[in-house]
Amino acid sequence: MEVTSEFISAVRLMNNPDETSTFEKGKIPTLQPMNTTTFWVSSTVEDWQKATHPAPRRQYVVTLKGKIRFKVSNGSTFLIEPGIILLAEDTKGEGHSWELVEGEKWERLYIPIADHAEDYFISDAK
Numbered sequence: 001m002e003v004t005s006e007f008i009s010a011v012r013l014m015n016n017p018d019e020t021s022t023f024e025k026g027k028i029p030t031l032q033p034m035n036t037t038t039f040w041v042s043s044t045v046e047d048w049q050k051a052t053h054p055a056p057r058r059q060y061v062v063t064l065k066g067k068i069r070f071k072v073s074n075g076s077t078f079l080i081e082p083g084i085i086l087l088a089e090d091t092k093g094e095g096h097s098w099e100l101v102e103g104e105k106w107e108r109l110y111i112p113i114a115d116h117a118e119d120y121f122i123s124d125a126k
Contacts, residue, residue, distance in 0.1 A: 006030040011078055012087040012121050013055065013070070019093030020073035021054070026123040028085055035117035036060070043107040054095030055088035058119065062086075062109040067102035087121050 007027035016022050043065075067081040073094060079101070080086050090096055100106055113119055 007122070008085055009083065010085040010087055010121055011070075011080060012119075012123075013072070013090040013096055015090050015092050016073075021090040021093065021096045022072050022074070023070070023076070023078055024123050024125060025078070026121050026125075028087075028120050028122070032120050034060075034120060035114040037112045037114050039109050039111040041107070041109055043105055050097050050099055052094050052097045054093060055091050058089050058091065058113040059087075060085055060109075060111040060113065061088055062111065064107040064109065065103055066100055066106035066108075068098050068106055069101045070096050070098045072096050087119055089119070 007029055010026050010028045011023055012026060013021060013023050041064075061080075062085055063080055063082050065082065067079060069077050069079055070086075071077045072090075073096075081102075
């Protein structure tokens, strides 16, 4: 398969060594086959909004509609909207919280990453 030079913006939620949550901005290559298990759509505002929680599994979260502000352990925030992939990997500790800042609901796809599979995230810090 030909390697692409095209990317889509991404933000990765992850755990610090003390299991607090943090994030980093980066990108994921397009046209890259990824080892995922299944996917499902959600379009409701769950009780998770504003409640701190860890990700239930490593997964890509693809926003279709809505603008969401995420908050991590140290109080830092970032925005997710259509066109930015969220990579949720903060599966331990207190996790993160989020709130809807634009739109009536957050429509998204959850795409779990297979156990031990590469996530293809490239940090902007590199």
